[in-house]
Each structure stands twice: as structure tokens, then as C-alpha cells.
Amino acid sequence: MKTSFEMQGSARVVPLPDFLARARTLVDTQLDLLLPAESVSPTNIHAAIRWSVFAGGKRFRPALLLAIGETFGAPRDSLMATACALEMIHTYSLVHDDLPSMDDDDLRRGRPTCHVRFGEPSAILAGDALLTLAFKTIAEDEKLTATKRVGLISEIARAAGTPDGMVAGQAYDLEAEARNVAAEELEKIHRLKTGALITAAGRCGAIIADASAAALAAVTDYAGQLGLLFQITDDLLDVTATAEAIGKTPGKDARSRKATYPALHGIEATRKYLASTHAAACEPLSRIDRPTDLLRAIADFILEREA
Amino acid sequence: MKTSFEMQGSARVVPLPDFLARARTLVDTQLDLLLPAESVSPTNIHAAIRWSVFAGGKRFRPALLLAIGETFGAPRDSLMATACALEMIHTYSLVHDDLPSMDDDDLRRGRPTCHVRFGEPSAILAGDALLTLAFKTIAEDEKLTATKRVGLISEIARAAGTPDGMVAGQAYDLEAEARNVAAEELEKIHRLKTGALITAAGRCGAIIADASAAALAAVTDYAGQLGLLFQITDDLLDVTATAEAIGKTPGKDARSRKATYPALHGIEATRKYLASTHAAACEPLSRIDRPTDLLRAIADFILEREA
Numbered sequence: 001m002k003t004s005f006e007m008q009g010s011a012r013v014v015p016l017p018d019f020l021a022r023a024r025t026l027v028d029t030q031l032d033l034l035l036p037a038e039s040v041s042p043t044n045i046h047a048a049i050r051w052s053v054f055a056g057g058k059r060f061r062p063a064l065l066l067a068i069g070e071t072f073g074a075p076r077d078s079l080m081a082t083a084c085a086l087e088m089i090h091t092y093s094l095v096h097d098d099l100p101s102m103d104d105d106d107l108r109r110g111r112p113t114c115h116v117r118f119g120e121p122s123a124i125l126a127g128d129a130l131l132t133l134a135f136k137t138i139a140e141d142e143k144l145t146a147t148k149r150v151g152l153i154s155e156i157a158r159a160a161g162t163p164d165g166m167v168a169g170q171a172y173d174l175e176a177e178a179r180n181v182a183a184e185e186l187e188k189i190h191r192l193k194t195g196a197l198i199t200a201a202g203r204c205g206a207i208i209a210d211a212s213a214a215a216l217a218a219v220t221d222y223a224g225q226l227g228l229l230f231q232i233t234d235d236l237l238d239v240t241a242t243a244e245a246i247g248k249t250p251g252k253d254a255r256s257r258k259a260t261y262p263a264l265h266g267i268e269a270t271r272k273y274l275a276s277t278h279a280a281a282c283e284p285l286s287r288i289d290r291p292t293d294l295l296r297a298i299a300d301f302i303l304e305r306e307a
Numbered sequence: 308m309k310t311s312f313e314m315q316g317s318a319r320v321v322p323l324p325d326f327l328a329r330a331r332t333l334v335d336t337q338l339d340l341l342l343p344a345e346s347v348s349p350t351n352i353h354a355a356i357r358w359s360v361f362a363g364g365k366r367f368r369p370a371l372l373l374a375i376g377e378t379f380g381a382p383r384d385s386l387m388a389t390a391c392a393l394e395m396i397h398t399y400s401l402v403h404d405d406l407p408s409m410d411d412d413d414l415r416r417g418r419p420t421c422h423v424r425f426g427e428p429s430a431i432l433a434g435d436a437l438l439t440l441a442f443k444t445i446a447e448d449e450k451l452t453a454t455k456r457v458g459l460i461s462e463i464a465r466a467a468g469t470p471d472g473m474v475a476g477q478a479y480d481l482e483a484e485a486r487n488v489a490a491e492e493l494e495k496i497h498r499l500k501t502g503a504l505i506t507a508a509g510r511c512g513a514i515i516a517d518a519s520a521a522a523l524a525a526v527t528d529y530a531g532q533l534g535l536l537f538q539i540t541d542d543l544l545d546v547t548a549t550a551e552a553i554g555k556t557p558g559k560d561a562r563s564r565k566a567t568y569p570a571l572h573g574i575e576a577t578r579k580y581l582a583s584t585h586a587a588a589c590e591p592l593s594r595i596d597r598p599t600d601l602l603r604a605i606a607d608f609i610l611e612r613e614a
Contacts, residue, residue: 036469036470040470041470041475041479042469042470042475042478042479042482044478044482045469045474045475045478046469046470049469092435096431096432096435099431101426101427101428101431102428102431119408120408121408121409121481122478122481124403124406124408124409124431125403125469125474125477125478125481127435128399128403128434128435128438128468128474129468129469129474131435131438131439132438132464132467132468132469132472132474133464133468133469135442135460135464136460136461136464136465136468139457139458139460139461139464140457140461145453146452146453146454146456146457147453149453149457150446150447150453150456150457150460151446153442153443153446153457153460154443154446154447157439157440157442157443157446158443160439161435161436161439161440161443162343162349162352162353162356162432162436162439162440163343163347163348163349163353165439167352167432167435167436167439168348168349168352170432171349171351171352171429171432172348172349174428174429174432175349175351
């Protein structure tokens with residue numbers, strides 16, 4: 001990865017993997033401070049929360065928020081709480097999606113899922129607690145004005161809920177499992193289920209940084225395409241990767257008749273679609289009057305990712 | 308019920324049942340506006356949400372918020388969004404508590420529970436959506452300043468989450484089902500599982516009305532005891548009432564070895580505890596420099612309730 005960018009407050013230029021590793025460390029440190037300690041009662045639920053949050057996730061949504069926020073000049077500490085809140089919501093969605101009555105997944109990132117390790121009731125409660133804690137975290141973030149905080153909560157709640165967010169996407173997905181879906185519908189499912197929260201991550205970074213309306217619109221387009229790119233690579237990895245590389249049983253989505261791009265279009269057409277989506281993600285960057293190397297590098301990184 | 312109070316903006320004096328009926332109509336009307344219509348896609352999840360929210364609930368938490376808010380002079384329309392958000396959170400907690408892996412209840416308020424009617428995945432998602440929508444509703448309430456909105460979201464998130472709220476109470480309760488619990492622990496479970504959100508309802512009413520710190524402290528004590536009163540009558544009704552009156556299978560809690568006051572102390576001692584809790588709820592009202600007839604009537608109403 002040759003693309004590089006300047007780290008905030010320094011002239012040093014570092015490559016994307018270093019930015020991602022740095023973002024991950026920052027986010028993990030902050031999450032550790034924000035989540036109840038495992039020693040705090042009721043210990044079982046706090047252990048379940050931490051098991052799920054610290055399961056080796058890539059922290060993609062927080063990293064995207066940090067990258068966009070810093071691109072537009074927001075101080076890093078103004079971005080951390082919202083970045084962590086997004087990761088809490090992402091984690092809650094994984095915990096609830098993995099439940100026996102939903103996707104019934106026993107393994108995630110190479111480890112037993114929350115309900116396998118802590119039982120189904122604790123997994124349901126851990127998800128509920130994470131969703132609640134996410135909004136508390138933003139509401140209590142003294143680094144931001146109250147006006148900004150309510151704007152961010154509104155943005156994220158819309159992206160996480162229904163009819164325009166993640167819960168709606170999951171509801172469509174459940175419906176779709178029972179039958180064949182058209183390409184158009186698959187796109188809608190992905191846009192809501194994965195895309196909405198990724199788009200919100202980008203938008204929140206721009207909102208915290210007081211980006212202009214035009215910049216916010218460009219970020220929205222960029223992050224929206226990035227979310228789609230992310231989902232297509234996910235689907236492809238499910239077909240082509242080994243269990244070791246992706247940390248779950250490959251081919252599971254395909255076997256369970258879950259709607260995926262490769263199942264619908266074949267692998268070759270999916271790869272072409274991937275390339276055009278990557279181009280569509282990079283196009284809006286030309287409308288941003290700031291150095292966008294980092295944001296382009298993120299799009300490249302998703303295109304080329306192996307897990 | 309002889310206690311009466313003045314309706315806001317009029318000299319007319321109305322009895323408590325009329326206030327409760329009026330509050331319920333106002334809240335139901337507002338909830339209908341705030342929740343996605345059943346005709347909006349994905350329709351299944353919106354139908355599940357509305358099935359659960361419009362299941363004949365008493366709207367006790369919203370009514371308490373309205374009563375306290377109006378006691379301290381808040382305009383009614385400044386109270387409605389937060390009142391509805393509390394009911395959404397209360398409903399989400401019922402939907403998730405009723406799930407097969409939790410309390411496994413098939414019947415609530417005389418109707419099939421959400422997962423029985425719509426399936427377990429939709430019930431999980433409906434709960435998730437309601438929790439999300441609750442915070443969105445407050446964040447977007449233009450009747451309140453942004454500062455007040457973030458204060459309310461923080462207050463409610465703490466009361467609904469863990470370690471000091473409803474999710475923590477539910478986690479303790481799950482733990483307790485497996486063994487005998489001491490009286491002290493039962494009190495803690497109830498304080499978190501039921502009391503925290505009822506206390507938050509009272510506090511939010513006072514916060515919206517800009518009540519003094521002393522008044523807020525009195526309201527906190529009052530609502531805290533009210534929550535306990537509510538739980539004790541709930542436990543008693545489970546033992547003494549008929550299925551028709553309470554809309555669920557009576558004795559279920561006792562049979563499933565769930566910790567209840569009558570199971571721990573016997574019915575007579577529980578009735579005495581009920582009376583002393585009622586007195587403890589009314590005591591703080593003397594510290595409030597406003598007419599508190601309505602708040603006293605609410606305590607009486609819970610003491611004497613039959614369902």
C-alpha cells in the first residue's frame with residue numbers, strides 16, 4: 001500500500017495500515033474506558049459485552065469516522081466518543097444477528113459467538129446494553145456542543161433503526177431468505193443493513209468537523225459506495241476464502257440461501273461490479289477541497305482486503 | 308377516588324382516573340405519529356412494533372412524567388416526546404423479556420406476545436427498533452433545547468442500561484432464577500428492573516420543567532418508592548388475581564421460581580410492606596412546594612390497583 005497521508009499535528013507521512021492500526025488502538029483504549037469493567041456487577045453481562053466488543057474487530061466504522069473527521073480538520077478527541085458509539089452499535093448488531101433464531105452463527109472472528117459463550121439471554125441483553133450505551137456515550141460527550149450531540153444521535157439512530165436503517169435491512173434480509181430476490185432488492189438490503197451505518201460513520205466525521213453542506217454531500221456519496229464495496233467483498237470472501245482467513249464457516253451464506261452478489265450474478269460479474277463500485281466511491285473525492293489520499297486509500301484497502 | 312387536581316390551563320378539577328385516561332389518549336395519539344406506519348416497508352417489523360406498543364398498556368410511565376412535569380409547570384407539549392420515548396423503551400423491554408430464551412411468555416395483556424404473533428426474529432428486531440427510536444425521538448424533539456435533550460437521553464440511557472439500569476436488573480433476575488435470593492437482593496433486582504425507568508420518568512418530568520435541585524431530589528425519592536410499590540403490587544397480583552384480570556397466566560412467576568415478594572415473605576408480610584412503601588412514597592411530597600394532590604393520588608392508585 002503506497003498511499004500515505006499526514007498524521008494530524010505532524011509533518012510525518014504514514015501509510016494506511018499504520019493509520020488503521022493506530023485508529024484501532026485508540027478506539028480500543030477508549031472503548032475500554034467507556035464500557036463497564038468485567039469486575040462490575042452484574043459481571044456476567046459485562047463479560048458478555050466485552051467478549052463481543054473485544055473480539056478482534058477491525059474497527060472499520062470508527063476508523064472511517066476518524067479519517068473523515070481529520071480530513072476536515074476536527075481535533076481527534078472530538079471524534080473518539082462518536083467513533084466508539086458506532087462500534088458499540090455495530091457490535092450489538094452482530095450479537096443479535098448471530099442469535100439462534102436469526103443467523104444462528106456459532107463462530108465469529110474465529111471465536112464462539114456471544115450466545116454460545118454466555119447463553120442466549122445474556123447475548124440478547126448484551127446487545128440491548130450496547131445499543132443503549134452507544135447513545136449515552138454521545139449524549140454525555142463533553143467535547144461536543146449539545147446541538148452537535150443531538151444531531152449525531154439523530155443521524156445514528158436513523159441509520160441504525162427503521163424504516164431507513166440497519167434494523168430495516170435485517171428485516172428485509174429475513175424476508176428475503178425465504179425466496180429468491182431480485183438484484184435491485186439485494187442492493188436495498190445491503191444499503192440498509194451494512195451501508196446505512198457506514199454512511200453514518202462518514203457523515204458523523206464530517207458533521208463533527210463542521211464540514212460544508214457540499215462536502216457533507218460528497219462524503220455521503222463516498223461512504224455510501226464504500227458500504228456497498230464492503231458488502232460485495234464480504235459476499236465474495238464468503239465464497240472464495242478459507243475458514244481460517246475469514247474466521248467463520250465459508251459458504252455458509254450461500255448454503256443458507258442468503259441473498260449474495262455471487263449467488264445472484266456469479267463470481268465474475270461480481271468482480272466487475274466491485275471495480276465499478278470502487279470507482280464510484282472515489283469519484284466524489286474530487287469534489288472535496290482537502291487532501292483525500294487517505295480516503296482513497298481506504299477504498300483501495302476494502303477492494304483488496306482478504307478478510 | 309376522591310383526590311382531584313386542576314387540569315393545566317383551566318380551573319376545572321378532575322379526578323385521577325380522568326387524568327390517566329386523558330394522558331393515555333394523548334400518549335397513544337403521539338405514539339401513532341412517531342412510529343412508522345404499518346403500511347411502510349418493511350411492513351412486518353412495523354406491524355410487530357405497533358402490535359406491541361398498542362397492546363392496551365396503561366402508559367403508567369408517560370402518565371407519571373406528565374403528572375410531574377405539569378406539577379412543576381412544564382407546558383404539556385414539551386413533555387410528550389420524552390413521555391413517548393419512555394413508553395417505547397418500556398415496550399422494547401417487555402418484548403425482549405417475553406422471548407423464549409428469557410421469560411418465555413406467550414400471553415401479555417390477554418394477547419399473544421410479539422414473538423408468538425410475528426416470530427422470534429421480528430420480535431428481537433422490533434425491540435431493537437423501539438429502543439433506537441426512543442433516543443431518536445428525544446434527540447429530534449424541537450420543543451426542548453439541545454442541552455435539555457442530551458440531559459434526558461443520558462438520564463434515560465442510564466436508567467435503561469447497565470450497570471445502574473433495567474438491563475442490569477434483568478441480568479440479576481436471570482442469575483437469581485437459578486437459586487434462592489435474599490430479600491436485599493430481590494430489592495436490588497426490582498429497583499433496577501422496574502424502579503430505574505419509573506424513577507427516570509419522574510426525574511425527566513422535573514428536568515423538563517426546570518424544577519429546583521431540591522424538588523428533583525424529592526421527585527427522585529417519590530418515584531423510586533413508587534417503582535417499588537408498583538413491583539410489589541405486581542408480585543401480589545401474580546399470586547392473588549385471576550388470569551382475566553391481569554391478562555397473563557397467574558402464578559407463573561411463582562411456579563418458575565422467579566424471585567417475588569410473596570414467595571420470599573408470604574402474602575401478609577408483603578401487604579404490610581406495601582403499606583409502608585406507600586407511606587414512604589408520599590413522604591417526599593411534603594418537600595415539594597407545589598400542589599401534590601395528583602402525585603399522592605397516583606400512589607394511592609397503585610396501592611389499590613387490581614391489574
